[in-house]
Amino acid sequence: MNTDFFAHKLISWYNRHKRDLPWRNTRNPYFIWLSEIILQQTRVVQGLPYYQKFIENFPTVQDLAAADEKEVLRLWQGLGYYSRARNLHTTAKMVVSEFGGVFPDTYNELLKLKGIGSYTAAAIASFSHDEKVAVLDGNVYRVLSRVFGVETDIAGKDAKKVFGKLATELLPDQQVSTYNQAIMEFGAIQCTPGLPQCMFCTFSPECSANELGKQSMLPVKSKKVKVKERFFHYFILEKEGRFAMKERNGKDVWSGMYDFYLTEQESMQDLSVLAGNDTFIDALLRESTISGESEKYLHILTHQRITAQFWHIQINPGSKIELPENLKYYSLNEIDDLPKSTLVNNYLKQYFFEK
Numbered sequence: 001m002n003t004d005f006f007a008h009k010l011i012s013w014y015n016r017h018k019r020d021l022p023w024r025n026t027r028n029p030y031f032i033w034l035s036e037i038i039l040q041q042t043r044v045v046q047g048l049p050y051y052q053k054f055i056e057n058f059p060t061v062q063d064l065a066a067a068d069e070k071e072v073l074r075l076w077q078g079l080g081y082y083s084r085a086r087n088l089h090t091t092a093k094m095v096v097s098e099f100g101g102v103f104p105d106t107y108n109e110l111l112k113l114k115g116i117g118s119y120t121a122a123a124i125a126s127f128s129h130d131e132k133v134a135v136l137d138g139n140v141y142r143v144l145s146r147v148f149g150v151e152t153d154i155a156g157k158d159a160k161k162v163f164g165k166l167a168t169e170l171l172p173d174q175q176v177s178t179y180n181q182a183i184m185e186f187g188a189i190q191c192t193p194g195l196p197q198c199m200f201c202t203f204s205p206e207c208s209a210n211e212l213g214k215q216s217m218l219p220v221k222s223k224k225v226k227v228k229e230r231f232f233h234y235f236i237l238e239k240e241g242r243f244a245m246k247e248r249n250g251k252d253v254w255s256g257m258y259d260f261y262l263t264e265q266e267s268m269q270d271l272s273v274l275a276g277n278d279t280f281i282d283a284l285l286r287e288s289t290i291s292g293e294s295e296k297y298l299h300i301l302t303h304q305r306i307t308a309q310f311w312h313i314q315i316n317p318g319s320k321i322e323l324p325e326n327l328k329y330y331s332l333n334e335i336d337d338l339p340k341s342t343l344v345n346n347y348l349k350q351y352f353f354e355k
Contacts, residue, residue, distance in 0.1 A: 001148070001206050007172040007179055013202045014182030017189065019044070023051065024181060029105040029128040030061045036120050037088050041081060041302070044188075050079055061103050064092035073256050073339030080301070080342060082254060087115030107133045123180065130176045134167035136160065139187025144170075145219035146191060149208030155223040225303060231268050232308035234347070235261040235281065238291070239315040242329035245338065253301070258338040260310070261327060268296065268307055280324060287319040294351065299343040310347050 018024070021044065023035035034054050038047045053075050058064035064072070069089055076085035091113045095103050104110050105128045110121035118136070125131035134140075141154045144166055152162045172179050190197055198210050209215045237244040237260070245258045263278050271290070275282040292312035299306040315321060323329075330338070332352060340348070 003170050004172065006147075006170055009202055010182045010186060011172075011175060011178055013190070014178065014185055018181070018185055019189070021048070022055075027128050028103075029110075029124050030103040031055065032124050032127050033091075033103065033116075033120070034088075036123050037084055037115065038079070040084060042079060047079070050076070058092075061092050061095050062101050064089065065096040069256060070339055074337065077339055077345060078342050082257060082341075084115070086256065090114050091116070105129055105131075107131055126176045126180045128177075132171055132173070132176050134164065134171050135180045135184060136164055136167055137184060139184045139191075140167060141219050142193065143183055143187045143191050146196070146209035146215060147203050147207045149212070149214075149218075151218065151220050153222050154219045155221050228304050230304055230306045231265050232306055232343075233263045233265060233269065233274055234259070234308060234310040234344075235263075235284070236310055236312045237261060237284070237288075237315060237323070237327070238312065239319075239329060240317075242331055243335060244323055244327040244329055245335060246324075246326040246328070254341045256339060257341050257344075258335070259341060259344045261324070268309065271311060284313060284315070284321055287316050287321050289314045289316065292351065294347060297343060297346065306343065308343055308347075310351075312351070 021035075023032055026032065035047075035051050038050050038054070054064075057071075057075060058067060067089065069086070072085050072089045073082060076082060076088075079085075094113060095101065099109075104113070105125060107121045107125040110116050110124055111118070116124075122133040122135045125133055126135065141159070141163055144150055144163055145152075145154070148166065150162065150166065152159055154163070190201060196215050198204055198207070198215060201207065201210070204210050209218050243260075245260055248254045248257050248259060261280075263274060263281070265274070265277075269277075271285075271293075275285055290311060291314045294310040294312075297306075297308045297310075299308060335348065336353065
């Protein structure tokens with residue numbers, strides 16, 4: 001297929017079918033960067049309100065850089081993959097300290113920033129000022145694989161080279177921003193993973209996968225994600241209307257977020273078994289009342305499948321029980337303002353905040 005023909009047909013499709021999204025109506029590299037980070041592994045319908053919140057709270061990169069990390073994590077709450085939020089904050093501070101507060105907009109300069117890889121750099125550079133660099137994300141892999149019949153394993157070491165070469169060859173000399181957005185949009189709403197709408201596809205006459213009936217086989221992806229099973233037992237310790245929480249730290253996926261006293265086991269356990277394995281819980285239950293036991297929650301991350309249960313424990317008046325060093329008491333209003341994981345926040349919403 002002629003490359004000019006492919007680009008022309010794709011852009012024509014995009015102009016008819018594109019979604020009206022706010023980050024498509026700007027050339028501001030800071031706004032485009034925010035949208036790209038927020039939309040990583042996130043559906044547009046879920047990411048859109050977060051984009052709007054960040055734009056409202058941090059209208060410039062200087063505003064984001066000056067923010068407290070807790071505030072950034074609090075706004076990110078519920079979106080998951082919290083390392084993105086921490087990298088977002090770190091990158092904003094880097095732009096202010098090393099780039100004079102001017103967000104870079106060229107591919108090579110963007111690659112110097114934390115959390116920005118080749119795809120994100122290409123997206124920002126092309127969307128902000130039409131730099132001729134090809135984007136290569138999951139949608140693009142799928143479109144190119146199907147339309148051109150590329151059977152290179154997208155999880156293999158040669159994938160980026162093979163698909164990157166084809167993607168670059170297909171780039172038009174003009175309207176690079178429109179073309180890059182078009183090919184990603186085409187993969188997102190037309191050439192979808194499960195049920196591509198081949199009957200109504202503008203490329204159905206030329207598409208290799210459509211001709212050979214290989215839609216379900218392309219793109220080829222051999223590697224499977226290994227999912228780890230984890231079992232969390234949370235204890236909500238209440239004393240005089242205040243609740244004990246701690247800030248997670250280190251390299252934890254939820255670093256900077258707040259949660260309750262937690263014990264992790266190899267399977268879900270009864271409270272008596274947990275007390276027998278944990279001296280603090282054993283001592284706590286002798287001076288407390290069990291106020292409530294939650295249902296079991298299932299929380300799925302990319303590489304983890306977490307089953308969790310929460311016990312609401314009211315510590316008796318006059319109890320001398322001492323909390324572990326990292327736990328502190330907070331009111332419900334204070335807890336509402338703390339950054340929390342989706343798992344913890346869902347429990348609080350069900351049992352406390354929406355009573």
